Amino acid sequence: MKIGSLLVILAVVLAVLGAGLSYSGYNESLRVSTLTSTQSYTSTSTKTIASTRTETSVITSSSIVSILDQVIDIRGIEGTIYCGYYDSVSSSIDAGMVNVSFNSDGGRVSFWMLTEDSYRQWTARRSEGCQINAVSKMYKPDSVSYESTTNIPATATYYFVFLNENNDPVSITLHVDGGMHTEVLTTTREQVDYLTQATPFVTETVSFSTHPVGLGLLFYSGIGLIIVAGIVLAVSRMKGAAPRTVQPSKPQPAPPVSMPAQGQTEDTRYVQYLAKLDELRNRGEISREIYQKLKDDYWSKLEGARLPASSPVQPPEAEPPVGKFCIDCAAPLPAHATFCNKCGTKQ
Secondary structure, three states, rough: OHHHHHHHHHHHHHHHHHHHHHHHHHHHHOOOEEEEEEEEEEEEEEEEEEEEEEEEEEEEEEEEEEEEEEEEEOOOOOOOOOOOOOEEEEEEEEEEEEEEEOOOOOOOOOEEEEEHHHHHHHHHHHOOOOOOOOOOOEEEEEEEEEEEEEEOOOOOOEEEEEEOOOOOOOEEEEEEEEEEEEEEEEEEEEEEEEEEEEEEEEEEEEEEEEEEEOOHHHHHHHHHHHHHHHHHHHHHHHHOOOOOOOOOOOOOOOOOOOOOOOOOHHHHHHHHHHHHHHHHHOOOOOHHHHHHHHHHHHHHHHHHHHOOOOOOOOOOOOOOOEEEEEOOOOOOEEOOOEEEEOOEEEO
């Protein structure tokens, strides 16, 4: 028996043995070891008593809502043909009390607070003169300062119009404030106090249970045997026959081929050649290139020898006994030949 086969058998035996040990070790690792002991120790029972206190605080804050705070610059009429220059601003005002005030720096001005409809009516006929002929919510003529409070019945847009009839420009500071806004903030704070009471008591018997024993030496021994089996199997594969290296440029010379005895027919002789060629190839003593080339040559000659008798066939030439093959063209040569009879290559 070959060494490679023995190594394979050894690897299988080690693998089976290792698997068995690993399985036994794994089952052993699942076993739970329980330790029970009796002793006296003191434990404490704890009771917690909670008491809750709640505090509520109310914070009231008041503020005036600013609606409009703007500076308006109006040019003077000096050097012009106009009686005065207008400028206006608008803002949406919610329902409620509204305080309006202004201060003029540079001269006296006239002031109107108009609704949106009154403003449109006035702008439609503004060319009638300097004064505004429209219904106004507030009106203050020819003044450097003014402050008044009025009630707005519903949310709407209002226009604040100023007229400068002075020669010099004026700068007007306008303030529009809403009513007093009061905000009440209520916060509640809850505080919990805990009182802990501890009561000791004695316990005499205590049982402890441990974890599984875990993987031991038996399991790891089985793993080691499986690893060794793998190494032995790899060595057995390396012991196998390695393929022969074939030079692509020059085919290897074939070993001597025993020739058939005198008097055999042509087809029988080439059949024996082919059988011998297969035998050499199976033993790895000739390259694939030489094998294929000789096989094709012998099959061609065998088919020629088997032509029907009616066909004009030339009698085959006597061939010398084959002892080797040409290293260049693979033609059969006698064992003592120095040069190839076909291509002339030196052997």
